[in-house]
Amino acid sequence: MTPTTRTHLVANCIQAWGHARPLVTFCAHLVKMQTDLCVTLLSTGILFDRLTKEAARNFGDGDESPQRLRIVCMGAATDLIGDGLIEPMWKALIAGESLECQQTGTTYDPLPAPTVVILDFFAIKNTRIVRSLSGSSVKIYSWWSGLAYSILYQFGDAHVGGLGNIRVRAEEESRKSGRPYHEVATEMFYTKYGGVVRLPGLPPMYDYDNYPQDFEFGGDTLIEFLPQVNEHIAMTDGALLTSFESWEKDSIQVARNWLAETGRPVYTTGPLLPPASKTSVANEKIQSPEGAEIEAFLGEMLSRSGEHSLLYISFGSIFFPVKTPEKLWAFLEVVVELNIPFIMSAASPFCVVPDEVRVKVKSYGKGLISTWTPQQMILDHPVTGWYLSHGGQNGVTEAIASCVPLIMWPFTADQPMNAVLVTDVHKVGYELLEVRSGSGLQKIFRTGYTPVGTIDAVKAEARDVLGKAFGKDGEDKRARMRVLQQALLSEWEEDGTSKRDVSAFLESF
CATH class of the missing domain: 3.40.50.2000 (Glycogen Phosphorylase B;)
Structure with missing residues (x-):
């Protein structure tokens, strides 16, 4: 890294390509926009190679920005989500120590302690680890990789049309009924009774319309963290949305109003796509x-x-x-x-x-x-x-x-x-x-x-x-x-909403 690095941001998401791909593109945007910023993107082993190739799609020949974006493997995940691996890496980062990539063995030089971290809104364990080790000395931003409408409905508070804190309700019901927590939480999150979902800017839908296919994956893994996402959002200092206003303006405004109730900002970042250059196409093709x-x-x-x-x-x-x-x-x-x-x-x-x-x-x-x-x-x-x-x-x-x-x-x-x-x-x-x-x-x-x-x-x-x-x-x-x-x-043109929001995000730390 260059000696001019003054600001250090860390990012991490679960091992799902739909979450990781926009995040690595966003990290590339950040280092190109702010020349004294270094970004450390912490990855699981399964995504490391693909993220490295995807990052390369965002930079042209002669661009020095990639030197300030380092992708470091934390190790192999034991489940579908890959949450909870951050602790040893985070301890080294806040102590100003070097990092060793668990995939390549590369040792990365120490950098200033990070002041900002971006964590996937599904990364419950990583969020708790960072907060317990760093308290309020680091700002945690929740990475909303998906449609804001859906995130608000599944994980928002009740007054913004969401399901609220399912974990607390499920634990209470489990104590009262004697039924296993996982059974109660699964029922609360997935069982639909034909209620009507009404969100601004969308036509009304039956609740089961949000599950049009009989599809299951992950076993108990999902129900371990889904009921806690609402709490993760409450633990963070703001949110970064991969969506964009020209697609879902009404829901983004609801998200802004919701977090503004507790003085927290919401920034839109989409669309997050590599440039359509020859280098970008070549790096995508080899994947x-x-x-x-x-x-x-x-x-x-x-x-x-x-x-x-x-x-x-x-x-x-x-x-x-x-x-x-x-x-x-x-x-x-x-x-x-x-x-x-x-x-x-x-x-x-x-x-x-x-x-x-x-x-x-x-x-x-x-x-x-x-x-x-x-x-x-x-x-x-x-x-x-x-x-x-x-x-x-x-x-x-x-x-x-x-x-x-x-x-x-x-x-x-x-x-x-x-x-x-x-x-x-x-x-x-x-x-x-x-x-x-x-x-x-x-x-x-x-x-x-x-x-x-x-x-x-x-x-x-x-x-x-x-x-x-x-x-x-x-x-x-x-x-x-x-x-x-x-x-x-136009969202990323000079007067576009996402360009303004990301600029404001960089100016906030």
Whole structure:
């Protein structure tokens, strides 16, 4: 690090790519904006290599800023979340000692003790460790990686439309009833009774509309920390939102008002995307084992089928229709039937592609299935016309930035509300309803429709939606997406909200 370093910021998030990718991009933004700032990004082993490559996408040749962004591995996580590893690293940091990367063995020189730390809003243990060791001498900012609407609903106080402090209520109910805490907490967080969720700027939804897919992962891991997120937010000195005002202005204002009640700021930071430079594209491509093949495929499909002809399919790095995979294969049958070129990402650990599907795709000749796709390269390519997405915040942001309208297949978390923003608020896409399962096969509040959920219904809806998407109605939605794209890109211009907010954040320490 340079001897001019005067300010030291530390960042850490859980080992989920949707949380980590925007954070490393944000850290790159910070060191480029403030020349005397050093950032230490603490990573788990599983994400270390990918974060290092992703960081490189944010810097050009001859840029000295990367020297002030160091990515240090804390070690291997023992669970899905990777929370609680920070203690030895934090002790060394506040003592002004050197750090040793547990992945590479590299020793990093001592730096001034950090005055600011950014911690994932799911990192309950790390937040408590930092607060117990440093008290109020360091400012802790909560990293809200996702849609503000969803975070407010699941983890906000009751008066802002949230579920409040579930841990306290679950412990009290457990004492009264004698039922196990995990059972009570799971019921409070996940069980839905058909109540109506009303949030400013969104049409009303039944509570179960936020769980349109029967999907479970993580066992007891999630219920260990989800009921405590509300308390994590209360322990912090402010929040950094990966979202942006042109997407969900009303909810961001609710978040600002909520934290302002206790004198804490909320800063928007989105969109957080690497620049579309040759260096950035090259560094993204090498993260995929099929990167070169995908690039060649895109070019071939452009030559054979023309601009906006390809459908990109991705459910992110975790989600997949595990309970009803046959619905995805039925959807793909219709894609082939309609002669639509496609690329499908199969990154989820839950994704198992049957051999017969792979054989059909290969014989089709206009489809490609990859274990990890260079998503921005695909979305930015002129052949890409539509993006079938689960609706995670990263993917939606990238789609808007690339002006690619969306077909939504949401599961849980921020995805169902993002689907409503796509379809009902901004009108830049469609939502698939017949692919729903579990509680999702109930009456939908905003439409009054009850999905049938059969394979025949899935195929009929696929023909209808794809026919519209690649027709006149789809072009109208693409035109609206262009307007939204310009609004998104302006967030980081000199007078943009995110640029102003991040500048104010840097000036606050």
